[in-house]
Amino acid sequence: MRVLAAMSGGVDSAVAAARAVDAGHDVVGVHLALSRMPGTLRTGSRGCCTIEDSMDAQRAANLIGIPYYVWDFSERFKLDVVDDFIDEYRAGRTPNPCMRCNEKIKFAALLEKALALGFDAVCTGHYAKVVSGADGRRELHRAAAWAKDQSYVLGVLTEQQLAHAMFPLGDTPSKDEVRAEAAARGFSVASKPDSHDICFIPDGDTRGWLEERVGAEPGAILDREGARIGTHPGAHAYTVGQRKGLSIGFPAPDGRPRFVLEVRPKTNEVVVGPREALDVALIAGRKYSWAGLGPIESGIAEASEGGCAEFECHVQIRAHAEPVPATASVRPIDPADYADGSAAISASRMNETDASYEMRIVPREPLNGVAPGQTAVVYVGERVLGQCTIDRTRSAIPVH
Secondary structure: OEEEEEOOOOHHHHHHHHHHHHOOOEEEEEEEEOOOOOOOOOEOOEOOOOHHHHHHHHHHHHHHOOOEEEEEOHHHHHHHHHHHHHHHHHOOOOOOHHHHHHHHHHHHHHHHHHHHOOOOEEEOOOOEEEEEOOOOOEEEEEOOOOOOOOOHHHOOOOHHHHOOEEOOOOOOOOHHHHHHHHHHOOOHHHHOOOOEOOOOOOOOOHHHHHHHHHOOOOEEEEOOOOOEEEEEOOHHHOOOOOOOOOOOOOOOOOOOOOEEEEEEOOOOEEEEEOHHHHEEEEEEEOEEEEOOOOOOOOOOOOEEOOEEEEEEEEEEOOOOOOOEEEEEEEEEOOHHHOOOOOOOOOHHHHOOOOOOEEEEEEEOOOEEOOOOOOEEEEEEOOEEEEEEEOOEEEEOOOOO
């Protein structure tokens, strides 16, 4: 096959490209220039896609012996990832830019260009597996190394995208083995630290970065009963589950710490309460997709009301969170659930969303600190069945 290897400049993508060559594929390496400031330099393990990363990727490609190119995707990245990140925070949500990047850049824009140029697949260094079922249909599964498994951030992929995706590291037992292989191949990135944090905010100051772009206007901090108990400098600076930085000035009646329970961008209000009020008994989202065949076609669930009936699954709400047993379904929405504006959705997401149905997930035990804008990925065994962007939650502790 003709394979386009996405090379970030890290150890994983370098080894993945080398393994694709070893498997007999005709491989071309490409580095995606995503920054609007291509001269920026990497700082430790913060950020990625810098000029240094591009040079690291080129050195690896030269050692592997494959052609290497740099493609400028900075405008698309700004529109689909950076601007979306800002829009979501304006809507009082907590977005996952890595999920959006995989969805819109690596397996949409990049894959589209690769197919147009005659490539058969895009290869990346993600730790996940693409498995062909008995009927030949492609499914996304967890990697062999659970500690490094990255199937969560790939949960947005569709069956068509999985048909052209290649993850050579999926069966690797550990990251240490990948680093050892990179060293044996002579890659200079063998001991390069993994990148973390948000790549387009390399200094890690998300609050300051957002304040420059969203602005800050003081507003009310409310308790769960609606009483004003303080003032905040700007709602965008707060996320569900946050404890520090509330500056309320006096303790709760029971003396216990308060946590952010809800951010209301329309009224510029932040709602706080006790830790146990962060427990949610239901999450739901209107923007959902299936990673391969859906639950009805897979025989996991029966059709119901234009959606699907409840089925047993596990749900994961963060990249490194433990999966939790749950039941999920797709049902027509109840307009009352969205009438008060608390389940806000940004303008960029609204035009992608079928407003008639939502995926509903009910965990067997309450989930803690779930924020609208996060992604809930649904698993059946080792298989990634699908995902939804969370629009609303229901607390396990009702307001009195």
